[in-house]
Amino acid sequence: MTKALIQLFRNARWLLLLGMACAEDPFPQQSNELVFQPPAHFPAQAYSFADNEPTPQRTALGRRLFFDPVLSRDSSINCEHCHQQWAAFSDPLHPISHGIDNRFGFRNSPALFNLAWHPVFMADGGIVHFENMPIAPITDSNEMGDDLANVLNKLNRIPSYRADFKNAYGVDVINTQVLMRALVQYMAALVAADSRYDHYLQGNTSALNSLEREGLSLFRAHCGSCHQEPLFSDFSFRNNGLALHYADSGRRRITLLPTDEALFKVPSLRNIALTKPYMHNGSMHTLEEVIRHYSEGIEDHENLDPTLPIGGFQFTEHEQQALLAFLKSLTDETLPNDPRLDNPGE
Amino acid sequence: MKKLFWAVPMMALAALTSCEKENNNNNQNPTPSFGSITIELEHVWENQAVTIPHSGHFETNSGEHIMFSKLNYYLTNVQLIANDGTTWTEEDSYHLVQLGANNTIDLNLQDVPAADYVAVRFLIGVDSTHNVSGPQTGALDPANEMFWSWNNGYIFLKAEGMEHMSGTAFRYHIGGFRNSNSTNAIQEVAFNFAPMMAEVRQDATPVLHCMVDVQKLFDGQAMALQVGANPTVHMPGMMAVNIARNYVGMFELDHVHN
Numbered sequence: 318m319t320k321a322l323i324q325l326f327r328n329a330r331w332l333l334l335l336g337m338a339c340a341e342d343p344f345p346q347q348s349n350e351l352v353f354q355p356p357a358h359f360p361a362q363a364y365s366f367a368d369n370e371p372t373p374q375r376t377a378l379g380r381r382l383f384f385d386p387v388l389s390r391d392s393s394i395n396c397e398h399c400h401q402q403w404a405a406f407s408d409p410l411h412p413i414s415h416g417i418d419n420r421f422g423f424r425n426s427p428a429l430f431n432l433a434w435h436p437v438f439m440a441d442g443g444i445v446h447f448e449n450m451p452i453a454p455i456t457d458s459n460e461m462g463d464d465l466a467n468v469l470n471k472l473n474r475i476p477s478y479r480a481d482f483k484n485a486y487g488v489d490v491i492n493t494q495v496l497m498r499a500l501v502q503y504m505a506a507l508v509a510a511d512s513r514y515d516h517y518l519q520g521n522t523s524a525l526n527s528l529e530r531e532g533l534s535l536f537r538a539h540c541g542s543c544h545q546e547p548l549f550s551d552f553s554f555r556n557n558g559l560a561l562h563y564a565d566s567g568r569r570r571i572t573l574l575p576t577d578e579a580l581f582k583v584p585s586l587r588n589i590a591l592t593k594p595y596m597h598n599g600s601m602h603t604l605e606e607v608i609r610h611y612s613e614g615i616e617d618h619e620n621l622d623p624t625l626p627i628g629g630f631q632f633t634e635h636e637q638q639a640l641l642a643f644l645k646s647l648t649d650e651t652l653p654n655d656p657r658l659d660n661p662g663e
Numbered sequence: 664m665k666k667l668f669w670a671v672p673m674m675a676l677a678a679l680t681s682c683e684k685e686n687n688n689n690n691q692n693p694t695p696s697f698g699s700i701t702i703e704l705e706h707v708w709e710n711q712a713v714t715i716p717h718s719g720h721f722e723t724n725s726g727e728h729i730m731f732s733k734l735n736y737y738l739t740n741v742q743l744i745a746n747d748g749t750t751w752t753e754e755d756s757y758h759l760v761q762l763g764a765n766n767t768i769d770l771n772l773q774d775v776p777a778a779d780y781v782a783v784r785f786l787i788g789v790d791s792t793h794n795v796s797g798p799q800t801g802a803l804d805p806a807n808e809m810f811w812s813w814n815n816g817y818i819f820l821k822a823e824g825m826e827h828m829s830g831t832a833f834r835y836h837i838g839g840f841r842n843s844n845s846t847n848a849i850q851e852v853a854f855n856f857a858p859m860m861a862e863v864r865q866d867a868t869p870v871l872h873c874m875v876d877v878q879k880l881f882d883g884q885a886m887a888l889q890v891g892a893n894p895t896v897h898m899p900g901m902m903a904v905n906i907a908r909n910y911v912g913m914f915e916l917d918h919v920h921n
Binding site for chain 1: 794795796797798799800804805806807808810812813814815816845846899900
């Protein structure tokens with residue numbers, strides 16, 4: 318399936334190239350142009366595209382920006398630095414995000430996909446709008462470490478960016494708003510909806526084997542209230558009993574409420590086999606560890622989510638195997654491989 | 664949306680004006696008359712001018728000596744009320760005041776309907792809608808460094824500098840829009856200056872002269888802010904709310920020129 322899809326894209330690319338080489342007016346290959354497309358089996362997205370209508374030009378511009386180190390202070394790193402396609406746009410090599418000057422942030426860098434459905438961003442929900450999201454990594458001194466005025470100056474001095482923004486948004490001068498809207502176009506197009514689980518939902522009953530289907534039933538009974546299908550998150554803030562005391566105050570950092578101490582946004586479990594390490598602090602390196610935590614390791618934190626039993630669900634060895642098998646069926650076949658999402662400069 | 668919002672009072676105004684004109688002169692096209700008005704902000708510490716940079720320092724009631732290196736704030740959502748009770752709301756009303764070499768800063772409001780105004784009100788801060796609608800442009804462009812990227816929302820007032828006696832740097836980044844007493848730092852300033860009137864005409868620009876006594880930031884109605892005790896406030900919360908309650912007292916309408 319994967320290979321067939323990639324082959325299809327490659328063929329279409331060649332057709333396009335041939336078309337451009339041979340004729341003045343090639344038929345545009347609409348189906349192959351990257352643009353946000355909501356999957357039919359997903360609910361309505363949270364982000365309103367009303368002021369930022371998806372277009373191939375805007376998406377291509379966002380893609381160019383995402384992979385351009387011009388967004389960092391010393392032009393050393395791009396967004397891909399912590400969000401790699403093969404890992405579902407996460408960083409599997411570092412427990413904590415790392416930025417310019419060998420500096421480290423304080424949380425695990427999240428996987429990027431299905432972002433248009435997120436009502437708020439970051440593990441503590443401190444970012445309240447999709448278009449605000451890229452401001453944080455660009456300006457954080459531990460990440461790309463630049464300031465927006467300088468980034469805009471740099472972009473405005475590059476004629477091809479001026480032309481791209483003019484073409485995509487009709488502006489003569491690049492400002493924060495259009496910069497963010499372009500990045501959002503590309504990031505919104507990182508849609509994960511093509512796993513074997515999705516094929517199963519869409520009626521292909523053999524897409525999941527019996528162990529995986531058993532895992533799905535267990536998942537729905539014990540995990541699905543927070544990791545709600547089909548996005549595998551309800552985007553609420555909860556404590557999952559990692560420890561009695563947390564170094565990171567989580568949601569409380571934003572709301573200042575003691576009842577929000579050590580609550581973190583429920584992460585999606587799609588592509589989880591690609592997005593190690595796990596938890597807000599990257600403290601678990603394998604899915605086996607994660608399942609063991611929910612089976613027997615849940616600590617009695619004062620804000621522990623009421624749906625979680627102290628001490629864990631006590632899954633049997635077989636049940637743990639079934640859950641693991643199911644979680645691995647959530648790996649997307651398109652997202653990590655789609656050449657349209659890759660670095661356009663490579 | 665904004666245009667539509669504006670269109671309703673405009674049409675009402677146009678209708679009113681057209682009636683008058685028709686009574687006076689049937690041949691003339693009914694064009695409403697517009698002018699402008701200036702809000703002049705004169706920054707002082709008691710009666711000394713405050714500029715940035717500034718060689719001197721200012722003493723608080725607590726005995727601290729304050730030197731400013733930065734004083735920026737948002738003055739937004741300006742409304743004028745005329746003596747007939749009609750209210751004019753400035754469109755896209757977001758002004759970033761950045762204190763510099765001149766202690767007086769003029770905000771020029773354009774396209775103000777000709778009328779005799781007796782009251783003004785504005786916010787120090789940014790309304791909650793514009794805090795949650797993605798990056799804005801112009802005065803609200805996050806590139807102006809008046810925006811928190813990690814805990815979204817605008818910084819309403821940024822005061823930075825040093826306490827001269829101890830050499831302690833202070834950084835007050837004040838904001839917070841969420842609808843709770845402990846985090847909402849949006850403050851309204853309102854002056855009713857009747858019987859004085861600001862007479863806006865096509866060819867007459869009145870000036871509302873405000874004194875901005877920055878000492879109130881430290882010695883205000885909510886608290887005695889001391890650099891020694893609180894050198895840094897850079898997130899929403901009760902401390903920010905109290906500092907906002909202090910600085911809203913900086914503004915006093917001194918007089919109106921016509």
